[in-house]
Amino acid sequence: MVDKTLELFDCGHRACGGCGASLAARLVTKAAGRDAIIVSSTGCMEVFSTPYPETAWKVPWIHSLFENAAAVASGIEASLKKQGRSEKVVIMAGDGATFDIGMICISGAFERGHDFTYICYDNEAYMNTGIQRSGATPYDASTTTSPAGSCSFGNKLPKKDMPRILAAHGAPYVATASIAYPTDLMQKVERAINTKGPCYIQVHAPCCTGWGFEGEQTIAIAKLAIETGLWVNFEMVDGKVTKVKKVVKKPVEDYLTTQKRFRHLFKPKRQDAEIAFIQSIADKNAEKYGIEIKLKKE
């Protein structure tokens, strides 16, 4: 059982008000408990939580480089095994560190089958360096390296399907979660750390600064991502989807209009074709995972 009163990610850190990633850190550490060793990649979370000589982490924590968290975690796990110690190893890395620069280390570590839980806090771009696109950036999002302009609608590449890539490595437990559903997130973390072998959880963590919304909207926006089908919360056990968060589906516009990164789709002129294409992404997600609850018509 998760002790929800446990606070292992302390207040006073340097994250923006309304930061989704910091909430993810707080929820993950609650679920992982005092016996977890956290491995961070370089990124927002590492920087806002550990400005020397201060640290927000009340559990053992290490940061080495941007790309090597999975390899560092491999070494920690091997060392603990050799010493007969029972601590759990939990990686907390951003989407750039996970989808892009850390891919080789991650693939190697999952192939080797180390006993750790890899949590990617996914805020869908390189936020620490100033909102550049990553392999996790959604279609048409405007970032500083995929800006919307007179001949561009922003990021033209689809979001990489990391959960399935890692499931294909033989990961026994893969899940997606959202900071908008904290109980679900904590249960998934608890399940992952108690599952032997390399587990992966991708947590949707909206970034008010990078996405362009007011900090008090973080939870509402994370919820809308799920309600529109642009983010799907699911669990995969041994490569098979076993649980999906079902929703009464809303149009993607409800989500897109809340964030400045999609503003160019509505102003100065509404871009119907682009919005329709994003709707088709959500519809495909809905079909693929069977998320939709159809209300009976009166």
Next chain:
Amino acid sequence: MLKITEGSYAVAEAVRLCRPQVISAYPITPQTHIVEALADMVANCQIDAEYITVENELSALSACVGASAAGSRTYSATTSQGLALMFEVCFNAAGMRLPIVMTIANRAMGAPLSIWNDQQDSISLRDSGWLQFYAEDNQEATDLHVIAYRVAEDHSVLLPALVCFDGFILSHTYEPVDMLSQEDVDNYLPKFSPYERLDAADPISFGMYATPDYYLEFRYEIDNAVKRAKDVITKAGKEFGTMFGRDYSALVEGYRLDDAETAIVAMGSICGTAKDAIDEMRDGGKKAGLLKIRVFRPFPSEEIAQALGKVKRVAVLDKNISLGAKGALALEVKDALYGSGIPVKDYILGLGGRDVRKKDIKEIVALLEKGVGDQFYGLRKEVL
């Protein structure tokens, strides 16, 4: 016990005796025989270690970072391109003060691709905060691993260490090596006792970020630790001598240097060749001697100045080059002798496996006597 063995196997055997708990490495020529031998020892329960077969060198050293931070004695080995891929992790391991020991079977850097020996790879890591030992022969390569762990893990040092031996020239050569026993090494090398470690019972943060208010002081502390290693090496090397008869207390070692007018300064296996050349030159009445640099980091400036204080001229043999400047060893020897008025000439030689023979050493001494130097030696002008 004296045993005729390949350099790589001798090193692997020395590493085994040091009881590393986590080994993480990736194969690369000419380091492969070491990691193969260790894998074989693990497969036959001759060593009680976790052996992580990683997907590249960056992960090899990264896994050592994690394992060392968690409180295990760790080991890796690489060379050349592999070391270059580790570059970022090397600085990181030193900054986090993790006493990882790594063997370098020295090899040239591409391009053009070359699997053969020079010392460009480890020399290029000179600014990273790793201690650097260079072996003349396989006996020294073997012994230096045991000493490296002792020094690196000393709480007044806490730095990673490279033990460098020339690829192929030493790594693939069979020669007699006096092997220590497990009892010997256990008596000499205490169990790894980390100064700090990742531990749920006593949580700390490793690898935080530092603002401009703190970074400079961190670098100062690391530099101090590298310099403090001098005394620790002297003490550890002396004790090794007392226990096993081979004294490694000196960071530099003179050969027929006492009355020498011409001194050669070199590192690694080339020292053996130089000694033979010096013997022959001495037979011909030339007062030549050698100063072998065994420890390149910390750099033994004072020891060099003292050892070379009475010579008339110095030739530095560099199996590396800081392109656009000079060989790295020469730059630092010149710094050590600054103000002495002793002329120091640099000779870049042996790169990418070009053989260096006794006659080359003699020719260099002749060039030095004519005041000709600070140049590549042995260029094949016909292919330029």
